[in-house]
Amino acid sequence: MHIVIMGCGRVGSTLAHILEDKGHSVAIIDQSPEAFRRLRGGFRGRRVTGFGFDRDVLEEAGIEQASAFVAVSSGDNSNIISARVARETFGVDNVVARIYDPRRAEVYQRLGIPTVATVRWTADQMLRRLLPDGALPLWRDPTGEVMLAELNVADSWVGTKVIAFEEAVRTRVAFLSRMGEAIVPDSDTVIQDGDVVHVMARSDDKERLNAAVAQPADGSR
Template sequence: MHIVIMGCGRVGSKLAHILEDKGHSVAIIDQSPEAFRRLRGGFKGRRITGFGFDRDVLVEAGIEHASAFVAVSSGDNSNVISARVARETFGIDNVVARIYDSRRAEVYQRLGIPTVATVRWTADQMLRRLLPEGAEPLWRDPTGQVVLAELHVDSGWIGEKVTAIEEAAGTRVAFLSRMGEALVPTADTVIQDGDIVNVMAHTGDMQRINEAVSRRVERSE
């Protein structure tokens, strides 16, 4: 698979190396020739100096036979414009743009341009570690109506079946994070100490769900 990357900063160069190691062909675009110094000596992909929204530059990068386009430059406008050119002019369906402004990210998601809002994402990751209860969701759909979220589960649930949490919270558990690995629960799966419970639910239901699982359950003898 051929992938075109706009932006040879730390993220772009890292992506280029990872993709090449996975056997993909890569072309990376940057307006500064100095940026290509971040690429390792054995990098086999193309290095194109120019702007990622310039059609001739994209053609030189092989956009016409590319399977994906990634825009990770330092400018929100450049990333979005480049992603739109790749999609609308060259018909690339698989495009992703990095956005620093989370408000813009939501708008472009609704326009069908997948985005990664790096500042918001980093802040959310920090919050999940600092404030496990009430932190921002792991993921939300472009409309903002559906979220994937970690739950702060009271220790009283340890030893109870996942189905008991689902019944109390009125939602389905998507998966458990157990010792760093994801586990899709079955009807017999029991909550263990250290498990992180992840649910998929409507945004408006999250307060009710959090309240339901943050209370210790009464165990039957």
């Protein structure tokens, strides 16, 4: 499929190379011709100089044939305006924008434009490693009401069946991360030492989940 990327920085150029290696056609837009130096010599996609919210520039990049649009420039306003033009003017369904301000990210998620809040995501990941306690939201749906969260459970839960854990904590386990592999649990799956538990829950349930998984297991196995 054809994918248009707005922003030829480190993220944009890396995405362009990965997508091209996967067999997709790519066009990348940047207002600075110098930015295209980040692209490898063998890059076969289109290089379009201009602003990603300019209709003529988008058309030159093949937006009318695009299956996806990615906005990863260094400016929040440019990213979100470009994403809205791609979605609302050209009807591209699969649109993603990078946003540095997490407060804006939540607003635009509600408009139906998926966003990656770079600074907040990075800070959350750092805090998770420094202070590995509580639920870390990894994803929220466009309404902001449902989250996929990573739980740091008390050691006493080791040896507990996932179905018993779900009943005790009153949440749904989506998968476990075990030694670098993802495991979708079944009725016999048991939480092992070192497992990272990922759950689907309401966003406003975070504090209750933190309290529940910090408590010792009640012995249910």
